[in-house]
Amino acid sequence: MKYEVPSRITSFRTEFRLKPAALAIHVLFAGAVMLSALPADTYAAEPLPAAKAATRNFAVPAGPLSGAIARFSAQSGTYVSVNGALTDGKQSPGVQGNLSVPEAITRLLAGSGLEAILQPDGSYVLRVAAMADATLPAVTVTSDVGSASDLPKPFAGGQVAKGSRVGILGNVDIFDTPFSTQSYTEEFVQDQQSRRVADIISVDPSIRSAMAEYGDSETYIIRGFPVFVNQVGVNGLYGMTESRRITPEFYERVDVLKGPAAMLNGISPFGVVGGNINLTSKRADDKPLTRVTGSYVSDSQFGVHLDLGRRFGEDNVWGVRLNVLKRDGDTPIDRQDDHMKNAALALDYRGKKLKASLDVANQDRLTNGYSANITYDSGFALPRPPQVDKNYVDDWEYIKTNAKYLMAHVEYEFSPTFTAYANYGKSRGNEEYYYGGTQGRKFINSAGDFTARAGGFKGSYEVDTYELGMRGKFMLGDVSNNYALSYSDFSRTGYGLTVHATPQYTGNVYNVPNRPRPVVNYGTIPQNGDLQLSSVGLVNTFGFMNDNVLLTVGLRRQELFSGVFTGGIRTKNYDESKVTPAAALLVKLGSYSLYTNYSEGLAQGATAPAGSSNVGTILAPSVTKQMEGGVKYNAGTFGVTAAVFQITQPNAFTNSNGVFGADGEQRNRGLELSTFGQPLRGVRLLGGITLIDAVQSKTLNGANNGKDAIGVPKVNVVLNGEYDLESLQGVTLTGRINAFSGAQANATNTQSIPGWHTLDVGARYVTQVAGKAVTFRGNVINLANKNYWNSVSRGFITLGAPRTVLLSASIDF
Numbered sequence: 001m002k003y004e005v006p007s008r009i010t011s012f013r014t015e016f017r018l019k020p021a022a023l024a025i026h027v028l029f030a031g032a033v034m035l036s037a038l039p040a041d042t043y044a045a046e047p048l049p050a051a052k053a054a055t056r057n058f059a060v061p062a063g064p065l066s067g068a069i070a071r072f073s074a075q076s077g078t079y080v081s082v083n084g085a086l087t088d089g090k091q092s093p094g095v096q097g098n099l100s101v102p103e104a105i106t107r108l109l110a111g112s113g114l115e116a117i118l119q120p121d122g123s124y125v126l127r128v129a130a131m132a133d134a135t136l137p138a139v140t141v142t143s144d145v146g147s148a149s150d151l152p153k154p155f156a157g158g159q160v161a162k163g164s165r166v167g168i169l170g171n172v173d174i175f176d177t178p179f180s181t182q183s184y185t186e187e188f189v190q191d192q193q194s195r196r197v198a199d200i201i202s203v204d205p206s207i208r209s210a211m212a213e214y215g216d217s218e219t220y221i222i223r224g225f226p227v228f229v230n231q232v233g234v235n236g237l238y239g240m241t242e243s244r245r246i247t248p249e250f251y252e253r254v255d256v257l258k259g260p261a262a263m264l265n266g267i268s269p270f271g272v273v274g275g276n277i278n279l280t281s282k283r284a285d286d287k288p289l290t291r292v293t294g295s296y297v298s299d300s301q302f303g304v305h306l307d308l309g310r311r312f313g314e315d316n317v318w319g320v321r322l323n324v325l326k327r328d329g330d331t332p333i334d335r336q337d338d339h340m341k342n343a344a345l346a347l348d349y350r351g352k353k354l355k356a357s358l359d360v361a362n363q364d365r366l367t368n369g370y371s372a373n374i375t376y377d378s379g380f381a382l383p384r385p386p387q388v389d390k391n392y393v394d395d396w397e398y399i400k401t402n403a404k405y406l407m408a409h410v411e412y413e414f415s416p417t418f419t420a421y422a423n424y425g426k427s428r429g430n431e432e433y434y435y436g437g438t439q440g441r442k443f444i445n446s447a448g449d450f451t452a453r454a455g456g457f458k459g460s461y462e463v464d465t466y467e468l469g470m471r472g473k474f475m476l477g478d479v480s481n482n483y484a485l486s487y488s489d490f491s492r493t494g495y496g497l498t499v500h501a502t503p504q505y506t507g508n509v510y511n512v513p514n515r516p517r518p519v520v521n522y523g524t525i526p527q528n529g530d531l532q533l534s535s536v537g538l539v540n541t542f543g544f545m546n547d548n549v550l551l552t553v554g555l556r557r558q559e560l561f562s563g564v565f566t567g568g569i570r571t572k573n574y575d576e577s578k579v580t581p582a583a584a585l586l587v588k589l590g591s592y593s594l595y596t597n598y599s600e601g602l603a604q605g606a607t608a609p610a611g612s613s614n615v616g617t618i619l620a621p622s623v624t625k626q627m628e629g630g631v632k633y634n635a636g637t638f639g640v641t642a643a644v645f646q647i648t649q650p651n652a653f654t655n656s657n658g659v660f661g662a663d664g665e666q667r668n669r670g671l672e673l674s675t676f677g678q679p680l681r682g683v684r685l686l687g688g689i690t691l692i693d694a695v696q697s698k699t700l701n702g703a704n705n706g707k708d709a710i711g712v713p714k715v716n717v718v719l720n721g722e723y724d725l726e727s728l729q730g731v732t733l734t735g736r737i738n739a740f741s742g743a744q745a746n747a748t749n750t751q752s753i754p755g756w757h758t759l760d761v762g763a764r765y766v767t768q769v770a771g772k773a774v775t776f777r778g779n780v781i782n783l784a785n786k787n788y789w790n791s792v793s794r795g796f797i798t799l800g801a802p803r804t805v806l807l808s809a810s811i812d813f
Contacts, residue, residue: 055098056729059766059773061812062287065112067158067187068092069126071766072108074682074724074732076101082126084636086114089153093287096773149355149411149419151253151280152183156637157678159188159686164255165236165278167264168469168484168537169552175634178552178584178595179257179264180643180672186252186282191734191764193295193779193806194248197232201256201277205690205716206672208740210791212371212798214331214338216399216433217244219793222274223258223647224668224694224712226793231268233278235359235407237425238268239463239492242363242403244431246279249305249325250344250361253280258672259626259645262601263556263582266467266488266535273601273624273649281346281359281407284309284319290813295327298805301338303327321346332802333388335395335514336369353414359407369395372435373796374450374509376443382751382797383448383509385787389802392441392509396434396517403429418472425465433457434520440504448509456520459496459528465489480543487536494529497522526568532561539582552584558602578602578623591636596629622662624649630672638677638685645670651696651709651747652794660795663747664699666709668692682724687736690716696747708744711793713755715741734762734779745792753797756788762806772811779806 060071065087073080078101095107105116105124115129152163152171163173164183174181184200194200198209198218210219210226220227234240234251248254257264258275265276289309296302305325312318325342344361372393376382386392404427411421434456441452469486501518539554557579564572584597601624630643651666674688694712696704717739725731739757762779785803792798 055100056104057098057768058095058104059730059768060092060094060096060104060108061773062092062094064154064158065090065092065109065114066156067154068094068108070157070678070682070724072105074726075729075766076104077726077729078105079123079681080105080116080126081123082114084156086126086128087112090114096768097771149421151283154185154187155639155677157676157684158185159684160676161185161253164253164257165280166257167236167261167266167276168471168486168539169264169482169541170471170484174639175588175593175632176550176586178550178586178597179261180259180628180630180641180645181255181257182676183256184254189248189251189254190293190775190810191777193777193808195297197246197248197254197277197279200248200254202738203686203718203720203736204256204674205688205718206258206670206692207256207275208713208716208791210711210793210798211373212790213801214333214336214367215371215373215798218246220277221711221791221793222256223645223670223690224666224692224709225274225647225649227274227277228270231270231277233265233268233276234405234425235281235357235409235423236265236278236467237407237423237465238266238490239465240405240407240425240427241279242365242401243429243461244399244401245365247325247340247342247344247361247363249307249323249342250281251279252282254278255280259597259628259647260599260601260624261582262535262558262580263537263539263554263599266486266537266556267490267533267558267560267602269490269492269531269533273647281344281357282307282309282321282323283346283348283357284311284321286311286316291810292813293808293810295806295808297327297329298332298803299330301327301329301331317349317351319346319348319350321348332804333369333371333391335391335393336367336371338365338367340365354410354412356410357408359405361403361405363401363403365402366398366400368398369393370397370399371799372397372441373798374441374443375796376745376751377445378746378751380446380751382745382753382789383443383446385789385799386448386509387802388782388785388787388800392507392512393435394512394515394517396514398434399431401429401431403427417474418470420470421468423467425463427463428461430460431458434517441507443509444506449506450509451504451506453500453504454502454515454518455498455500456522457496457498458522458525459494460525461492461494461529463490463492465491478544480547481540482543483538483540485536485538488534490531490533492529492531493527494531495525496528497525526565527570528565528568530561530563530565530570532559534559548588550586550588552582552586552597554582556580556582560602576602580623591634593632593634594630595632597626598628599626600624622650635677635679638675638679640675641672642674643672645672651699663696664704665697666694667697668694668709668712682726684722685719686721687717687719692716699747704747704749707747707749710745710747711743711791713740713743715739715755730766732764732766734764736760743792745797753789753792756786756790756800758782758786758788758800759784769811772813774812775810777806777808777810780804781806 090112095104114126116124152161155162161183163171164181166172201207208221210221218229232241255278261276291307293305308322323344328339330337342363346359348357407425409423413419441450443450467488471484473482501520535558537556541552559577562574563570580600582599586595626647628645633640646669648667650662651664652662670692672690676686678684694709720736723733741755745751760781764777766775781804788800790798790800
C-alpha cells in the first residue's frame with residue numbers, strides 16, 4: 001500500500017545550491033536506466049522468508065488486482081511474483097480479517113482465473129489456473145485503457161493511471177500519447193490528504209502553485225506559464241469549477257496535458273498556454289462504498305468527509321455517488337481561519353450501448369485573514385520573506401465564495417466503430433472580498449514597508465457551455481484510422497465592483513497590528529465581463545505497421561468574442577477567429593515510445609492583476625505555439641519519460657509604472673525528466689527534474705531582449721517517495737523533496753526572489769478495527785518551517801506555507 005504526502009516549498013538562499021537535489025536526481029535516473037536494462041524478475045527484489053501458517057490481520061480493500069497484490073504482500077510479509085500481463089484489467093474482491101497467508105491469497109484471487117503456487121522459499125508465483133479439461137478458452141486482447149470513454153486503469157503503484165484524457169481523442173494510453181500527459185488517481189489524492197488541486201499536480205516538477213494555500217485563489221504554473229482555476233476542465237467542460245478554489249474530494253482523476261492544446265481541448269476561458277488540467281467526477285463502483293474520513297489540519301481545523309457509492313438494477317446499470325465535506329477551524333497561520341461546506345452528487349447509467357450521467361454540486365467557502373499577495377515598486381531589492389506562520393493581513397479581511405454547477409453527459413455506441421456524445425454544463429457563482437490592502441499592498445523599500453488601501457470587491461458570474469462530438473475508427477487498407485469531430489460553445493457573463501473605503505495608509509510586513517474594520521457600501525454591481533467562445537475541431541490518428549507508428553493531425557477553427565467594460569458599459573470588443581493546427585508522431589519500439597508534436601492555440605489576452613494601476617484590463621487575444629519531442633519507457637512496473645519543448649507567447653507583465661501590458665515575446669525552452677510507478681517491491685517514486693530557459697525577445701527597442709522572463713525558475717526538482725515497511729505490516733513511510741532555483745521579478749532583471757527547498761514527511765497505517773478496513777494517515781508539510789517567497793508572477797509575490805500537520809482516519813463500513 002502506498003502513501004503520498006502533500007508538498008510545500010520553503011526558502012533557499014539567493015544562490016541555489018543544487019548539490020543534494022542533483023545527487024538525488026542522478027541516483028533516480030541512473031537507477032531507472034540500470035533497472036530498465038535488467039529482466040523483470042531481476043528488479044522485483046529477492047524472495048521473502050517462507051510464509052507462516054499463523055494468521056495475520058488483513059485489510060485489503062476491493063479494487064484492481066495489481067494494487068491488491070501489492071497490499072497483500074506488504075501486510076503479509078510474503079513475496080508474490082507475477083507477470084503484469086496476467087493482472088491487467090482484473091479486479092480483486094479484497095480480503096479482510098484474521099487469516100492464514102494461504103487462505104488470504106486464495107480469497108484475494110477469487111474470480112481472477114489465477115492461482116498462487118507456493119515456492120520452497122515460502123514465496124508465491126501466480127499463474128493461470130489449471131483448466132478442468134484440455135480445452136483452452138478464447139483469448140481476448142484488450143487495451144489497458146479500453147474505449148475512449150472508459151476510465152483508464154491504475155498503473156503499477158496506483159498513484160497514476162495508465163492513460164489520461166487527451167481532449168476530443170478521449171482517454172488514451174500514456175505510452176500511445178504523442179504528448180506529455182499524466183493522470184493522478186483518487187487513491188493518490190486520498191493518501192496525499194490533498195486540500196486543493198495544486199497539492200496533487202505539484203508533484204510534477206514542471207508544475208508549481210503560484211498562490212498561497214489559503215489565498216484568494218488557485219493558480220498553477222505549467223512549463224513557466226500560468227493556468228487559472230477557471231481554465232480547469234471538468235469532464236471535458238470549462239467553467240464548471242468554483243472560480244477561486246477547487247474541492248479535490250469530488251473527483252477520481254486529475255489529468256494534466258502539458259503545452260497548449262486548443263486543437264484537442266477547444267479554446268478555454270482566459271486562454272491556456274502552459275498546459276491543460278481536466279478533472280473526472282467520481283462514479284459509483286460495483287462494490288458498495290461507505291467511507292467516512294475524519295481529518296485534522298493544524299492549528300485547530302477539523303473536518304469530516306462522507307463518500308457514498310451504490311449501484312442498482314440489472315447488471316448494476318444505475319449508479320449514485322455522493323460526496324459531502326465540511327471543514328472548520330484555525331489554520332497554521334496567525335489570525336486566519338477557514339470554513340467550507342461542499343457537496344456533490346453524481347448519477348450515472350451504463351448500458352451496453354447507452355451511457356449517461358448527471359452531476360450537481362454546491363461549494364461554500366469562507367477564509368478570514370486570507371493570505372494576500374503583495375506587489376512591489378522598482379529600484380530596490382525585494383524584502384526578505386516574513387515568518388510564514390505570521391499574518392500580515394487583518395483578521396477581518398476575508399474571501400467568501402459560493403459556486404454551483406450542473407453537468408449532463410450522454411453517449412451512444414451505434415457500433416463498435418462509431419460513438420456519438422453530447423455534454424452540457426451550467427454554473428453560477430458569487431464571490432466577495434473584504435480587504436485591507438489585498439488589492440493594493442505594495443512594497444516601497446527593502447525594509448518591508450508597504451502602502452495599502454482598505455476596501456472590498458463583490459462579484460458574480462454565470463456560465464453556459466456545451467459540446468457535441470463523435471468518435472470512430474475504420475481501416476483503409478493496412479492503415480487504421482481513429483477520428484474525432486467536435487463542436488463546442490462557451491458563454492460567460494461576469495459582474496463585479498471594487499470599492500475603496502479608506503485613504504492610502506502605510507505599514508510594515510514584519511509588524512502588522514490588527515487595524516479597525518472599515519465600512520464598505522457597494523450599491524449596484526455592474527457588468528464587467530462578456531466572453532463568447534466557439535470552436536469546431538477535427539482530428540485523425542493514422543496507424544501504420546500494426547499501430548506501431550501513429551500519426552495524429554488535426555485542425556480547429558476557433559472564434560473568440562470578448563467585451564471590455566468600464567463602469568458597467570461596454571467600451572471595447574475583441575472579435576477574433578483563427579484556424580489552429582496540431583500534428584504529432586509517435587513510434588513504438590518495444591518498451592519505448594518516441595514522439596514529437598507541434599501545436600498552436602488562440603487565447604484571450606491576459607487580464608491585469610490586482611495591484612496594477614489598470615487592474616481588470618484585458619489585453620488583445622494572442623496565439624501561442626509549442627514544439628516538443630520526447631521518449632517514454634515502459635518497464636511494466638515503472639515508467640521513465642524525457643521531453644524537450646519550446647513554447648512562445650506574447651510577453652505580459654506589470655512594468656515599473658504599475659501598468660500591466662505586453663512587450664515582445666516570451667520563449668520558454670525546457671528539458672523534463674520524470675519517473676513514476678514502482679521500480680522495486682514496496683518502493684514507489686513519482687517526480688523528476690525540469691530545466692527551463694525562459695527569455696524575452698522582440699521587446700521594445702530590444703531593451704530587454706535575452707533577459708530572463710519573470711517568475712520562471714531555471715531548475716525545478718520534485719521527488720516523492722514511498723516505502724512499505726516489511727517489518728511492520730500495513731505501515732508505509734512517505735516523503736517529498738521540493739527544490740527550486742530563484743526567479744526574476746521584473747523585466748529588467750534587477751529584482752528577484754531567492755531559490756528555496758523544503759522537505760515533507762509522513763506515514764500511513766492500514767489495519768482493521770472492529771472488522772472494518774481503516775487507514776490512518778499523517779503528514780508534515782515544510783518540516784523545517786522555513787520562511788520563503790513561494791513565487792513571483794504577474795507583478796506580485798506570494799509567501800510560502802508554514803509547517804503544517806495533517807492527520808486523518810478513514811473507515812470503510
